[in-house]
Amino acid sequence: MIKAGVLKKCTLYLLFSLTLVLICFLFFIYFESNKHDVIAGNIKPVEAVDCILEPTVVIDPGHGGVDGGCVGSNGTTEKDINLSLSEKTYSLLSTSGMCSVMTRTEDELLYDKYNDLGDYTGKKKIYDVKNRVRITEENISPIFISIHMNSFPDKKYSGTQVYFSPNSKDSKLLAETLQSTVTKYIQVDNTRAIKKANSSIYVLDRLTCPAVLIECGFLSNDEECILLNDDIYQKKMAVVFCASILNFTEDYVNQG
Numbered sequence: 215m216i217k218a219g220v221l222k223k224c225t226l227y228l229l230f231s232l233t234l235v236l237i238c239f240l241f242f243i244y245f246e247s248n249k250h251d252v253i254a255g256n257i258k259p260v261e262a263v264d265c266i267l268e269p270t271v272v273i274d275p276g277h278g279g280v281d282g283g284c285v286g287s288n289g290t291t292e293k294d295i296n297l298s299l300s301e302k303t304y305s306l307l308s309t310s311g312m313c314s315v316m317t318r319t320e321d322e323l324l325y326d327k328y329n330d331l332g333d334y335t336g337k338k339k340i341y342d343v344k345n346r347v348r349i350t351e352e353n354i355s356p357i358f359i360s361i362h363m364n365s366f367p368d369k370k371y372s373g374t375q376v377y378f379s380p381n382s383k384d385s386k387l388l389a390e391t392l393q394s395t396v397t398k399y400i401q402v403d404n405t406r407a408i409k410k411a412n413s414s415i416y417v418l419d420r421l422t423c424p425a426v427l428i429e430c431g432f433l434s435n436d437e438e439c440i441l442l443n444d445d446i447y448q449k450k451m452a453v454v455f456c457a458s459i460l461n462f463t464e465d466y467v468n469q470g
């Protein structure tokens with residue numbers, strides 16, 4: 215015969231176990247919903263006040279709106295991949311505690327962001343890039359990363375290549391870090407070297423902060439175009455970008 219005291223103890227243990235299971239379940243739901251937010255790029259940006267003493271990473275998805283950039287043979291548009299990869303990189307950086315912002319989060323050009331003109335006819339492209347520089351310079355200590363896709367008439371070419379601004383030695387270091395990390399972890403056959411940008415890349419020509427433009431791969435290469443469209447491949451690339459930026463930032467901050 216079971217004594218009343220033992221029965222009471224058993225009931226308490228049962229209640230305790232059920233509560234524990236419920237708490238675990240609630241934690242699971244919480245983490246799953248946050249995981250979804252990170253993947254969807256809905257993480258709230260770090261408050262500006264936290265970024266005063268820290269570098270802010272400005273992620274710039276190239277092109278947008280009427281300017282689609284280059285197009286793959288399967289109809290892939292550069293502007294869409296640029297935005298998707300930028301969102302993933304931004305989410306990871308924010309989750310890592312880095313101050314980061316994006317120049318655009320929608321499918322749009324940024325020429326009329328500051329309402330400088332009444333009529334932008336014939337000036338949309340130049341005001342778009344001017345404003346990308348302006349957005350970057352609104353941050354106290356920016357690090358500029360522009361995300362693009364490449365294209366070439368000969369379909370055989372593939373691989374990431376990073377361009378750097380000629381205006382600061384840190385830009386070259388950032389480009390080297392990104393290029394070598396991409397090669398090491400996701401493109402072991404990539405023999406491309408980093409390249410100093412000339413005046414044809416307006417944003418790198420004008421910015422004086424650490425600034426790079428990543429040509430992530432060639433949409434004109436059918437195999438690479440499929441990869442660049444792939445969600446998992448984009449996530450891998452975002453992780454590599456994030457790791458490179460964190461690595462660079464540590465040295466950049468320490469050197470003062």
Ligand SMILES: [Zn+2]
Nearest residue numbers: 276283362363
């Ligand atoms: Zn482009």
